[in-house]
Amino acid sequence: MSTELPKIPDSAPPSFFAVAMEYLVDAGQRSVLFLDVMRQRGLQYREHLAETVPHVLDYSVELIVDGRTLERPVNYGLVRITPPKGVEIDLKRRPFVVVDPRAGHGPGIGGFKADSEIGVAMKAGHPCYFVGFLPEPMPGQTIEDIARAEGVFLEKVIALHPDADGKPCVIGNCQAGWAVTILASLRPEMFGPIIIAGAPLSYWAGVRGKNPMRYSGGLLGGSWLTALTSDLGAGKFDGAWLVQNFENTNPANTLWTKQYNVYSKVDTEAPRYLEFEKWWGGHVNLNAEEIQFIVDELFVGNRLARGLIKTSDGEVVDLRNIRSPIVVFCSKGDNITPPQQALGWILDLYSDVDEIRAYGQTIVYTVHETVGHLGIFVSGGVAKKEHAEFSSNIDLIDILPPGLYEATFEAKSADTANPDLASGKWIMRCERRTLDDIRAMGDNSQEDERRFATAARVSEINLANYRKFVQPWVRAMATPQMAEWMRKWHPLRVQYEALAGQNPLTNAIETTAEKVREHRKPAASDNPFLVFQETVSKGIVSALDQWRDVQEALSERMFLSVYGSPALQAAVGIDPEADPSPKPEMSQDYRKRLDARIAELKSRIASGGLRECVIRGLLYVGASRGMVDERSLEALRRARTNDSGSRLTLSEFKALVREQFFMLLLEPEASLAAIPELLPEKAEARRAGLAVIREVLSASAEISGEAANRLHRVTELFGVTEDDATQANAGPFDPQAKAS
Incomplete structure (x- = not known):
């Protein structure tokens, strides 16, 4: 009897043992390569911070x-x-x-x-x-x-x-x-x-059930914590805390997805990951006065x-x-x-x-x-x-x-x-x-606006109490050396520093990773263990997302309940009948200048020439469409290039468009009625001007419906027959031509 093992045909499925070994080899190699990516990240982090002007611009x-x-x-x-x-x-x-x-x-x-x-x-x-x-x-x-x-x-x-x-x-x-x-x-x-x-x-601003970051200031009692952090930093606020806040909004990505994505695609994902981490880990500091302004005036206030x-x-x-x-x-x-x-x-x-x-x-x-x-x-x-x-x-x-x-x-x-x-x-x-x-x-409803106004007022009170009773003690205790130690041991910085530098562990990771790359054996994409790995990953992400959703829902309920309390609102001086965020009124000085400008524009409705008439006609017809298309602007730009008169700068052209727009807005009928008196006598000039209007309007869409009706009225105002208007070409015209 032969003692040789039977040969397995090439078409036979691999055994459980073979599939498991394939995955274990792949997973072990990916683990080593992943640790090497983390080592590279740490070295990159140190090198980046050592630069005189660290940045991630892709240009000289x-x-x-x-x-x-x-x-x-x-x-x-x-x-x-x-x-x-x-x-x-x-x-x-x-x-x-x-x-x-x-x-x-x-x-x-x-x-x-x-x-x-x-x-x-x-x-x-x-x-x-x-x-x-x-x-x-x-x-x-x-x-x-x-x-x-x-x-x-x-x-x-x-x-x-x-x-x-x-x-x-x-x-x-x-x-x-x-x-x-x-x-x-x-x-x-x-x-x-x-x-x-x-x-x-x-x-x-925001929507209930979403946008939970807007509640964080109120749930922490306001900006006193910002002042405390700055004081512990000896007058500086560590930007790593801001980055930490960003990461807390998506725990699934922070705790799992970002790292898993590198681990699972370590053969191709490392360069992109390291490129982004160079910026993400480049933490900077702010002065206490800067961050306090940001939180008090913008975020909470x-x-x-x-x-x-x-x-x-x-x-x-x-x-x-x-x-x-x-x-x-x-x-x-x-x-x-x-x-x-x-x-x-x-x-x-x-x-x-x-x-x-x-x-x-x-x-x-x-x-x-x-x-x-x-x-x-x-x-x-x-x-x-x-x-x-x-x-x-x-x-x-x-x-x-x-x-x-x-x-x-x-x-x-x-x-x-x-x-x-x-x-x-x-x-x-x-x-x-x-x-x-x-x-x-x-x-936001008015009730929610009052809640945020209450949170802002509570923040002011808590900050004042902190500055009076606690801040002197904290500042006396916090030394520059202590502040530097706290920044160095911030959890985000520790992540980068953990595998940075030269030591027996990092040297072993680097050496082993080089050998792994030489003998890399990735598992087949249909390997059942690899498929199971992806399933487990999705389950972790789902669990972390659910945990986040529960936390955010709880935070929202707490904020709405605490700051919606009529007793708390009354205690901090929020009037339940008043608008908590009234719109600022127009100043008397601006009102006077606006009235003077309106009077000036009305007095100039009957002034101008062909250029003003073309812009006025364009705005009148184009208003019926309710939109401006980039193709129409390009057609108008080309028409400006063909002007035989003096060329307007962009700022002068912008001023002209605005003047004609406001004239039509203030006195639409008078502005249109003035067109025949402003046009030059030469029929050729009027036809050329009307051709510009038609060409600009047709650049983006067929002229139909209300736009066609308005164009017909403009055509009559220009004193051009429909046949002449249809056959006219937008050739050179004198935009400064005046009525005789």
Whole structure:
């Protein structure tokens, strides 16, 4: 009898033992490689912090202004981005300035990748600048000092681009968003369009059952804990605590998913993970005065949106003073800054769209369906779509008539009309909206507003008591050495330091990982143990998500119950009958200036020439559509290029559009009736002007319905027959031609 074992056919399924061994070998190798990734993360962490100016920008930069040299020194600086090879910059295009958030992390997230806010702006031909910061604040610097410094930076950018067709477009990410709006309200003359991405301007806003972070200040008794943390830090607030707050919002990702994703895909995921962790672990410090301002005035007090913040010289920070278009980019998938917090300031300040127009403001918002908070600034897909469209169409946004709009994006297709008039893969439209569209996303009731007002008042009382009875003792106890020790042993820093440095353990991990890579044997994707591993992982994520949901629901009930107590509200002076967050009224001075401007515009309705008539006719017909399409703007730009008269700058053209818009808004019939008297006698000039109107309107859609009816009326006002109007070409015309 033969003693040889029978051969298993190639088609036979592997035995249980073989499958188990395959998985065990793979799991063991992945464990070693995972530990090596953690070792690399620790080394990267130390190397990053050892840099003189640690950042994660993907571009070379040139220092333009060092904030440490200013009269009121700050740890901020302005740098110019050096365009990568193959990218051409047009110095006549408006510059872009990206201001990075200082929310516990180091700078660079706005230029983290080639497909980033900076990357897409440069591809569109714009010069780019970046405002970043050092890890340590300057002694005594405040939020107001930073705002003033950023004003100096913008002045420098404007001086470097005297021929640019428009003031700088400024992008403020997350916390930088409210910092930018503060400066823009104080120095509106320096700004072109402002893009605020994921910025919580109205921190009380939200929807019950969601957005639990807005309750945290009240549940902790207010901002006294912020002051205590700063005092224990010897006058500095460790930014790692802010990062910890972000991580606490998603325990499944923090405690499991982020690490498991590396472990399960260790052969391919390590570079992406290490790239992100370089920024995520670059913790920075803030002065006690800075963080206290942020928590008291913004997070707990919600004072920015209500126009209650004043500068040191008594100037009110009123967002209604901003004259540049404000673009708000937010997402339903953002649990840090949900759409309600990004857009609630509009409801806090204005009663209706007419009031927005009365202040001459243009507000454009877009709401992404799924992307998370960091994805708003980091995601390459978002950069290629939303940020790329903002960059390409920033001039369209700048000349929009005052009002409220939503930016929508439609992918180009074979059926897209005039695709050559739109750059990129998307068509951007700005569609008119009302405040009801903002309210439909979710708004606080008056009762909830009183709860938040009560929490703010309790915070003030607790902070005052802490400062009087506890703070002197804490400050006497906290030494710089103790503060440094506490920062060093913060749980987040310990994670990075655990496997950093050279020691027998890390050396063994590195050596073993090299051997594992040489003999790597990953398990087959259909290995049942690998499938079971994924099932277990999903179960852990589900359990952690359920635990988070329970905690958030409990937190919400506690907040609503405690601060909804009539006894507590009465005790801290909250009037149950009064509006807890009244809208700021229009000042008498502004009312006088507004009345004078209205009178001036009415007196000039019968002034102008062909150019004014063309813009007036365009606005009248286009208003029936309720939106502006980027293709129409490109058609209008090309018509401007063909002008035989003197060329208007973008700012002059913007002023012209606004004047004609307000004339039509104030006196629609008188504005239209004045057109025949303003037109030149030459029929050829009138036909050319009407052809421009027709070409611009037809660039984005067929002229039909109410738009066709309005165009027919404009055609009659221009004194052109329908046949002549249809056959006319938008050739050169004299935009300065006057009526004889």
